[in-house]
Amino acid sequence: MAExxxxxxxxxxxxxxxxxIRAAQLGFRTACIERGDTLGGxxxxxxxxxxxxxxxxxxKFAEAGHSxxxxxxxxxxxxxxxxxxxxxxxxxVGTLTRGVEFLFRKNKVDWLKGAARIxxxxxxxxxxxxxxxxxxxxxxxxxxxGSESLRLPGLNVDEQRIVSSTGALSLPRVPQRxxxxxxxxxxLELGSVWRRLGAEVTVIExxxxxxxxxxxxxxxxxxRVLARSGIDFRLATKVVSGxxxxxxxxxxxxxxAGGARESLAADVVLVAIGRRPYTAGLGLDEVGVAxxxxxxxxxxxxxxxxxxxxxxxxxxxxxxxxxxxxxxxxIALVERLAGQQSVVDYDAIPSVVYTWPEVAAVGRTEExxxxxxxxxxxGKFPFTANPRARTxxxxxxFVKILAERDSDRVLGVHIIGPDAGTLIAEATxxxxxxxxxxxxxxxxxxxxxxxxxLKEAALAVDxxxxxx
Numbered sequence: 001m002a003e004x005x006x007x008x009x010x011x012x013x014x015x016x017x018x019x020x021i022r023a024a025q026l027g028f029r030t031a032c033i034e035r036g037d038t039l040g041g042x043x044x045x046x047x048x049x050x051x052x053x054x055x056x057x058x059x060k061f062a063e064a065g066h067s068x069x070x071x072x073x074x075x076x077x078x079x080x081x082x083x084x085x086x087x088x089x090x091x092x093v094g095t096l097t098r099g100v101e102f103l104f105r106k107n108k109v110d111w112l113k114g115a116a117r118i119x120x121x122x123x124x125x126x127x128x129x130x131x132x133x134x135x136x137x138x139x140x141x142x143x144x145x146g147s148e149s150l151r152l153p154g155l156n157v158d159e160q161r162i163v164s165s166t167g168a169l170s171l172p173r174v175p176q177r178x179x180x181x182x183x184x185x186x187x188l189e190l191g192s193v194w195r196r197l198g199a200e201v202t203v204i205e206x207x208x209x210x211x212x213x214x215x216x217x218x219x220x221x222x223x224r225v226l227a228r229s230g231i232d233f234r235l236a237t238k239v240v241s242g243x244x245x246x247x248x249x250x251x252x253x254x255x256x257a258g259g260a261r262e263s264l265a266a267d268v269v270l271v272a273i274g275r276r277p278y279t280a281g282l283g284l285d286e287v288g289v290a291x292x293x294x295x296x297x298x299x300x301x302x303x304x305x306x307x308x309x310x311x312x313x314x315x316x317x318x319x320x321x322x323x324x325x326x327x328x329x330x331i332a333l334v335e336r337l338a339g340q341q342s343v344v345d346y347d348a349i350p351s352v353v354y355t356w357p358e359v360a361a362v363g364r365t366e367e368x369x370x371x372x373x374x375x376x377x378x379g380k381f382p383f384t385a386n387p388r389a390r391t392x393x394x395x396x397x398f399v400k401i402l403a404e405r406d407s408d409r410v411l412g413v414h415i416i417g418p419d420a421g422t423l424i425a426e427a428t429x430x431x432x433x434x435x436x437x438x439x440x441x442x443x444x445x446x447x448x449x450x451x452x453x454l455k456e457a458a459l460a461v462d463x464x465x466x467x468x
């Protein structure tokens with residue numbers, strides 16, 4: 001007889017494992033099905049966490065080579081132990097994935113190991129690595145299987161010469177030449193890592209600008225900074241083909257609008273053109289779960305699919321493919337199953353590019369406001385005028401606040417600068433509470449801190465910034 005649960009979550013990434021823990025906290029008998037050997041999904045194992053570990057390590061390497069002397073810190077000849085750097089990354093990942101296991105035990109969430117397939121509403125078949133299978137029953141099934149890297153036709157990803165983000169996190173040596181296909185956050189972050197460690201990096205982007213989802217002014221500023229760091233950009237350019245040899249990959253490029261072709265040789269090519277929902281083998285078509293033209297699961301405002309009792313969250317549904325967005329959806333869903341009225345404010349979902357300086361944003365871009373015909377005011381403040389940024393030696397970038405002209409309500413905040421990913425939290429909270437720029441401007445900020453730049457940008461909305 002099949003074991004029965006109140007809630008079964010398929011996928012143990014940030015959306016799935018958080019949903020499972022919250023469901024258990026609410027008193028539901030809960031299980032989480034995960035086919036991988038560890039919990040945490042793409043984010044903890046081969047995405048957000050290992051990439052941030054390498055970003056941190058590479059930033060320290062660059063600082064030791066270029067910035068410590070002005071602080072009076074003198075070191076000898078600089079050398080790189082890439083194996084040690086990778087070992088630290090793996091240790092961080094291991095610690096966090098084991099932490100999720102602990103949280104499952106603490107909250108009495110059952111980890112069911114194997115691949116899941118929904119065989120009928122309320123019934124899931126689990127097949128283990130040994131091909132043994134068994135069924136479980138559930139009142140509610142939550143699909144939280146995340147996403148996978150998109151492939152580029154004509155380029156075979158072997159995770160050696162042509163790699164996805166997974167392979168780019170574990171290269172055995174620093175490539176002399178790295179070609180990055182895609183100017184989004186994944187390509188720029190990993191390109192930054194290997195550039196700092198000594199690779200010649202070329203970013204190839206089909207559009208005429210990078211980080212296309214962000215405010216255009218931020219994208220231009222980030223482009224300038226990364227170009228100064230030594231990254232070469234080929235914008236408005238597409239990859240036509242790639243030929244893999246014993247020692248290199250030869251890419252054939254041409255302008256996106258058409259024109260003469262050129263060749264680009266690289267030791268390693270990173271394909272980072274985006275991600276797509278991962279739904280393979282789940283049996284969605286067989287049980288009648290509707291999907292859109294992009295393969296995303298269709299849900300209503302309560303995360304319910306077209307089949308009663310089956311729900312979906314995270315990267316498999318519409319919206320930004322962000323770990324924290326999936327977490328919020330998972331919590332909102334299970335709280336609604338418990339009778340609460342939780343909602344997700346999609347206008348207050350921050351996004352961050354973890355280059356240095358970091359780039360972070362929440363709310364609407366200036367381009368979106370212009371397209372919608374919304375009257376707004378802009379307040380900007382540069383980090384060059386922020387005392388803490390000056391003492392830290394990190395003065396690149398600015399804070400930009402967009403506020404509705406008549407009401408002064410904050411519509412969007414866009415930051416490029418040191419610790420932008422942390423600073424954006426205050427802006428997100430302000431938007432969650434419907435704050436005005438005046439509210440931020442009237443809030444006392446500690447001195448000297450980077451967050452004062454946000455206050456000054458809010459003052460600048462009304463033309464009264466103090467320190468610029």
